[in-house]
């Protein structure tokens with residue numbers, strides 16, 4: 001792992017404006033045929049074998065699984081739905097949109113896999129499912145009830161929030177009075193927000209019946225000089241993972257430390273899905289110029305301008321988020337087996 005980036009390099013890990021607009025993306029469905037490297041496919045086939053969809057649905061019987069967070073989490077939700085849906089016959093499954101939720105239902109199992117848009121976990125002015133922008137952000141560091149009301153009683157909750165915080169080194173926020181808006185250092189704000197979330201976990205989660213997971217930051221590959229000295233592109237055209245030790249400057253060690261600290265103090269069981277290091281290597285796994293922007297594939301002209309249009313934040317499906325789901329599945333499978341033995 002790299003040591004803490006130096007102060008002037010740190011500036012770079014905040015997202016450039018052009019790239020930040022990617023966060024407003026609608027659904028991220030990647031048209032794989034557009035990609036001409038075979039590596040992508042090999043990787044996909046190897047990885048998706050590992051989740052046994054029928055078994056997983058059996059484990060989910062009469063349960064709700066909910067992914068909460070930003071568009072990275074939406075990718076993980078879509079990955080999970082893709083991994084299990086093919087074993088369910090047509091007519092026995094459905095996908096509903098009830099903003100800010102998306103709900104996949106496996107009827108015969110009375111099970112649902114859901115997604116809940118809350119890019120900061122706490123309340124913010126970006127909470128509308130579609131009408132939101134990363135350019136203007138205002139978070140309410142001590143407020144979560146509007147969201148958490150909808151998380152009540154959910155059997156398995158998976159939380160994640162990172163990239164929206166990182167647009168600038170500071171963020172407008174309130175703590176207490178909504179009239180008192182102040183600029184907070186992002187690290188300070190993130191800690192306060194996570195503590196608000198932790199307080200809700202402590203007071204509302206019933207560890208007997210509910211399982212909670214927290215996923216660490218998903219890495220970005222915005223600057224290829226980080227793995228290839230003397231270049232000034234991004235993840236576009238990358239077809240192989242990074243070899244050897246690598247930790248990008250986009251993955252803030254301060255924020256990682258806060259996650260460790262806040263989760264470490266929790267009395268309720270929250271399991272960490274620490275996916276950052278394993279995803280760091282996958283500079284080849286992003287949607288690049290083959291994804292959608294505002295629900296439309298990029299035009300040929302846009303695709304020929306990867307410096308402006310390549311998305312090096314979100315991931316292709318099938319791809320890296322399937323691996324995250326495999327880790328989640330492994331935890332749940334272990335619980336299931338233990339439960340059966342007792």
Ligand SMILES: *[C@@H]1O[C@H](CO)[C@@H](O)[C@H](O)[C@H]1NC(C)=O
Nearest residue numbers: 061062063064109110111112
């Ligand atoms: C269906 O699942 C929900 C939980 O998601 C549960 O409350 C309900 O009892 C289940 N229904 C049946 C018929 O088992």
Ligand SMILES: *[C@@H]1O[C@H](CO)[C@@H](O)[C@H](O)[C@H]1NC(C)=O
Nearest residue numbers: 125126128130131132133136
């Ligand atoms: C989007 O939100 C802004 C501010 O919250 C509001 O002024 C605007 O009318 C909304 N637009 C739509 C299409 O709902």
Ligand SMILES: *[C@@H]1O[C@H](CO)[C@@H](O)[C@H](O)[C@H]1NC(C)=O
Nearest residue numbers: 136137168169170171172183
């Ligand atoms: C905070 O809000 C003020 C007033 O709208 C704005 O000028 C400033 O740029 C904002 N700060 C950040 C960090 O976005």
Ligand SMILES: *[C@@H]1O[C@H](CO)[C@@H](O)[C@H](O)[C@H]1NC(C)=O
Nearest residue numbers: 169170184185186187188254
């Ligand atoms: C924000 O806080 C971190 C950690 O305390 C510190 O290293 C950094 O210099 C602060 N940044 C600003 C802009 O004040």
Ligand SMILES: *[C@@H]1O[C@H](CO)[C@@H](O)[C@H](O)[C@H]1NC(C)=O
Nearest residue numbers: 233234236237238304306307
């Ligand atoms: C991308 O790869 C193709 C084929 O290897 C090459 O012709 C092209 O110059 C590369 N483009 C960039 C921006 O690196």
Ligand SMILES: *[C@@H]1O[C@H](CO)[C@@H](O)[C@H](O)[C@H]1NC(C)=O
Nearest residue numbers: 216256259260272274276277
């Ligand atoms: C996640 O793993 C990385 C190394 O892979 C480690 O540095 C970091 O501390 C871990 N995060 C937490 C919250 O434990």
